[in-house]
Amino acid sequence: MIDITxxxxxxxxxxxxxxxxxxxxxxxxxxxxxxxxxTLMNVLYGLYRPTTGTIRINGKAVxxxxxxxxxxxxxxxxxxxxxxxxxxxxxENIILGNEPTRAGGIVDMVSAEADVMRLSQEYGLSxxxxxxxxxxxxxxxxxxxxxxxxxxxxxILIFDEPTAVLTPQEIQELVTIxxxxxxxxxxxxxxxxxxxxxxxxxDFCTIIRRGEHIDTVEVDxxxxxxxxxxxxxxQVSFKVDKPEQQAGAAVLEIxxxxxxxxxxxxxxxxLNLQLKKGEILGIAGVDGNGQTELIEALTGLARVQAGSIxxxxxxxxxxxxxxxxxxxxxxxxxxxxxxxxxVFEFDVAENLILSSYxxxxxxxxxxxxxxxxxxxxxxxxxxxxxxxxxxxITAKSLSGGNQQKMIIAREVSSNPxxxxxxxxxxxxxxxxxxxxxxxxVEQRNRGKAVLLISFELDEIMNVSDRIxxxxxxxxxxxxxxxxxxxQQLGRLMAGCSL
Amino acid sequence: MEMIIRDxxxxxxxxxxxxxxxxxxxLGGVITERSGVVNIGLEGxxxxxxxxxxxxxxxxxxxxxxxxCAALGGALFGLIHAVACVTFNAEQIVSGIAINFLGAGSAxxxxxxxxxxxxxxxxxxxxxPLPLDxxxxxxxxxxxxxxxxxxxNRFATVYLAFFMVFVVWLVLYKTRIGMRVRAVGENxxxxxxxxxxxxxxxxxxxxxxxxxxxxxxxxxxxxxxxxFSNTLISGHGFIALAAMIFGKWKPQGAMLACLLFGAAxxxxxxxxxxxxxxxxxxLAILPYLLTLIILVGxxxxxxxxxxxxxxxxxxxx
Ligand SMILES: Nc1ncnc2c1ncn2[C@@H]1O[C@H](COP(=O)(O)OP(=O)(O)OP(=O)(O)O)[C@@H](O)[C@H]1O
Ligand SMILES: [Mg+2]
Numbered sequence: 001m002i003d004i005t006x007x008x009x010x011x012x013x014x015x016x017x018x019x020x021x022x023x024x025x026x027x028x029x030x031x032x033x034x035x036x037x038x039t040l041m042n043v044l045y046g047l048y049r050p051t052t053g054t055i056r057i058n059g060k061a062v063x064x065x066x067x068x069x070x071x072x073x074x075x076x077x078x079x080x081x082x083x084x085x086x087x088x089x090x091x092e093n094i095i096l097g098n099e100p101t102r103a104g105g106i107v108d109m110v111s112a113e114a115d116v117m118r119l120s121q122e123y124g125l126s127x128x129x130x131x132x133x134x135x136x137x138x139x140x141x142x143x144x145x146x147x148x149x150x151x152x153x154x155x156i157l158i159f160d161e162p163t164a165v166l167t168p169q170e171i172q173e174l175v176t177i178x179x180x181x182x183x184x185x186x187x188x189x190x191x192x193x194x195x196x197x198x199x200x201x202x203d204f205c206t207i208i209r210r211g212e213h214i215d216t217v218e219v220d221x222x223x224x225x226x227x228x229x230x231x232x233x234x235q236v237s238f239k240v241d242k243p244e245q246q247a248g249a250a251v252l253e254i255x256x257x258x259x260x261x262x263x264x265x266x267x268x269x270x271l272n273l274q275l276k277k278g279e280i281l282g283i284a285g286v287d288g289n290g291q292t293e294l295i296e297a298l299t300g301l302a303r304v305q306a307g308s309i310x311x312x313x314x315x316x317x318x319x320x321x322x323x324x325x326x327x328x329x330x331x332x333x334x335x336x337x338x339x340x341x342x343v344f345e346f347d348v349a350e351n352l353i354l355s356s357y358x359x360x361x362x363x364x365x366x367x368x369x370x371x372x373x374x375x376x377x378x379x380x381x382x383x384x385x386x387x388x389x390x391x392x393i394t395a396k397s398l399s400g401g402n403q404q405k406m407i408i409a410r411e412v413s414s415n416p417x418x419x420x421x422x423x424x425x426x427x428x429x430x431x432x433x434x435x436x437x438x439x440x441v442e443q444r445n446r447g448k449a450v451l452l453i454s455f456e457l458d459e460i461m462n463v464s465d466r467i468x469x470x471x472x473x474x475x476x477x478x479x480x481x482x483x484x485x486x487q488q489l490g491r492l493m494a495g496c497s498l
Numbered sequence: 499m500e501m502i503i504r505d506x507x508x509x510x511x512x513x514x515x516x517x518x519x520x521x522x523x524x525l526g527g528v529i530t531e532r533s534g535v536v537n538i539g540l541e542g543x544x545x546x547x548x549x550x551x552x553x554x555x556x557x558x559x560x561x562x563x564x565x566x567c568a569a570l571g572g573a574l575f576g577l578i579h580a581v582a583c584v585t586f587n588a589e590q591i592v593s594g595i596a597i598n599f600l601g602a603g604s605a606x607x608x609x610x611x612x613x614x615x616x617x618x619x620x621x622x623x624x625x626x627p628l629p630l631d632x633x634x635x636x637x638x639x640x641x642x643x644x645x646x647x648x649x650x651n652r653f654a655t656v657y658l659a660f661f662m663v664f665v666v667w668l669v670l671y672k673t674r675i676g677m678r679v680r681a682v683g684e685n686x687x688x689x690x691x692x693x694x695x696x697x698x699x700x701x702x703x704x705x706x707x708x709x710x711x712x713x714x715x716x717x718x719x720x721x722x723x724x725x726f727s728n729t730l731i732s733g734h735g736f737i738a739l740a741a742m743i744f745g746k747w748k749p750q751g752a753m754l755a756c757l758l759f760g761a762a763x764x765x766x767x768x769x770x771x772x773x774x775x776x777x778x779x780x781l782a783i784l785p786y787l788l789t790l791i792i793l794v795g796x797x798x799x800x801x802x803x804x805x806x807x808x809x810x811x812x813x814x815x
Contacts, residue, residue, distance in 0.1 A: 047690075071693055083691045083692075086684065105675060
């Protein structure tokens with residue numbers, strides 16, 4: 001890709017970026033949220049037309065007008081947000097647009113399923129060709145996405161933040177898959193915010209900052225710290241600065257909590273937990289051990305079957321989400337930002353008042369106060385460094401990381417007594433992660449309580465004061481963060497006793 | 499005994515006849531909504547098709563030519579809907595409403611021009627043929643007005659309708675093009691990234707829905723009755739739309755829902771012909787009421803295609 005520029009109206013997402021990929025290499029793209037990584041890849045895949053610039057494949061200039069052209073040139077893409085037809089089967093999703101047919105245009109499902117089977121064995125991507133997408137885990141859905149590109153004979157595979165949605169185990173599987181792919185002579189472009197992963201799998205790394213190409217480096221010759229500072233343009237600290245602080249009285253008491261999941265199985269079963277003022281309590285655990293249901297019960301999104309949840313001595317179980325937010329002052333950074341965190345079609349300013357639009361600050365007599373809403377937005381955009389700094393664009397057109405910043409800005413600015421942060425740094429760049437962690441610590445320093453739920457052990461160990469391990473819907477162990485070590489936590493998370 | 503069997507035959511026969519126009523139209527609904535475009539203009543397309551079918555059949559004395567032109571007339575309005583909704587991303591409901599007015603209005607307008615200011619056509623010389631009589635001779639296969647005759651000796655459009663249900667099912671679920679239609683209706687972004695042209699597929703589907711609605715109208719005006727009049731369609735397009743929803747967006751499901759409505763209609767006609775002392779107006783409500791009760795009471799939750807009614811914007815901003 002030579003000298004690519006892409007503008008959206010006034011926003012320059014890519015500014016004269018060049019990128020060279022060799023056969024069989026893993027090339028990482030690194031950059032802050034909103035740096036223009038996804039945009040660049042969408043240009044390569046033919047989803048966007050570049051404003052200027054050319055693309056050469058094997059020395060030949062090609063004009064990639066549509067994904068069709070990209071596919072026929074051997075380019076495949078696994079998108080940041082999966083592109084799957086949910087009610088379709090695995091095989092149907094893979095062959096769509098490229099269906100093998102018998103006479104009369106009838107789709108030959110038998111041979112298609114055999115092809116899928118063969119491909120999945122060849123590259124170690126285990127999936128059931130007949131399963132429906134809506135029944136699959138995120139990791140399996142991703143394997144379907146990879147198979148989709150391989151089925152089309154992709155030689156260059158683009159992965160847009162593939163690990164953001166995966167559990168640590170699934171990430172290891174993905175690493176193996178990528179190694180298999182490059183061993184078979186394919187090239188891989190991977191976008192990720194996790195420097196560790198870049199060190200682990202990439203050969204080269206191209207750094208993009210605010211739409212501009214900063215440098216392309218050999219991964220072996222640089223350290224994580226160097227990568228981080230190239231990307232943000234300043235030093236980044238990986239350690240969280242945290243003054244010693246004595247935790248205060250308990251604000252949240254959960255006793256014998258029981259919550260059932262969608263299938264009617266008790267996902268949280270007899271859970272006890274206490275959260276104190278001025279502390280960050282980290283909940284560590286493997287995905288699917290009741291974290292989601294615990295959060296939903298705490299925020300009023302799921303029914304509590306039994307047990308009690310008390311905030312400052314008041315019962316909160318089965319109250320409406322609105323009451324819990326305003327009367328009990330519980331803030332919530334949801335796990336799924338797209339479904340629960342924001343309204344895509346609303347602009348940034350509107351999204352920033354979703355939980356406080358009915359307060360006297362932003363409305364009188366049912367009329368919204370536009371001026372107050374937009375000046376509030378200006379303030380928060382500056383404070384939380386949301387890019388681009390424009391209160392009037394829709395949430396949809398923000399990059400993934402900036403959407404997350406917007407939600408955090410809203411929740412923290414509503415000044416909650418208890419802040420429930422579920423995967424708050426998923427998909428964020430290291431600079432932004434540093435910032436989010438600082439924000440959480442500030443909440444704590446001001447005597448507020450923070451409940452941090454994360455699958456990332458590093459995050460839990462760095463940020464929390466106290467760590468509780470959740471396993472099969474119960475807290476199976478509590479440790480002071482200073483005394484915790486990874487081995488011990490890992491054993492607890494796997495259900496072994498200490 | 500023989501009497502009862504004959505009566506049952508009569509009810510089944512009328513059921514088939516009255517379901518037919520609905521089946522065509524609801525097939526049209528299935529096709530367009532499966533591709534993600536709502537088409538409440540089916541009523542107007544059916545109306546226009548009914549008029550064109552009857553007018554052409556009147557002037558040419560050929561019901562087949564009438565049927566063909568009705569399909570083309572429906573296609574024309576399908577094209578208008580496609581241009582509005584697919585190319586210009588217009589609100590699909592609004593475009594549908596406009597087409598309902600436009601379809602009815604232009605049918606009446608042309609009717610007044612051709613038939614001396616009347617809002618109905620004259621009686622057509624030849625109705626749709628009865629294939630059994632045509633193939634075997636009248637009353638030769640089954641004795642006239644016997645049970646078998648009452649049930650099976652029906653217009654060609656009736657046979658064609660059921661055949662079409664099979665064809666649409668086959669295309670939608672077994673062929674390449676059908677798979678793409680369903681994918682586009684569920685997740686157009688995904689289909690687009692695989693190089694499936696969302697625009698092309700939606701154009702075809704919306705135009706086809708017009709074709710089917712046109713056929714549905716003609717199945718009314720040149721088979722069930724033998725002329726077009728301004729009250730002929732009155733709501734059938736909407737009932738077909740409801741049938742599609744109750745049939746869970748499946749051709750075979752839509753067909754069953756249409757048959758149910760047709761059965762209620764057949765029952766109404768049967769009761770009327772027996773001189774049951776119930777006022778005609780009440781009897782006329784029967785099909786609607788019965789359909790509503792049965793469908794609301796017995797059809798479970800229905801889910802529409804994922805992207806139905808949503809605008810697909812390819813440029814990404
Ligand atoms: N469709 C769009 N319309 C308008 N602006 C857009 C659009 N897509 C992206 N942008 C803008 O272009 C810039 C680059 O966005 P992009 O999604 O490429 O970032 P990214 O590097 O992938 O970030 P992240 O790590 O958060 O995913 C951002 O400022 C974003 O707001
Ligand atoms: Mg991105």
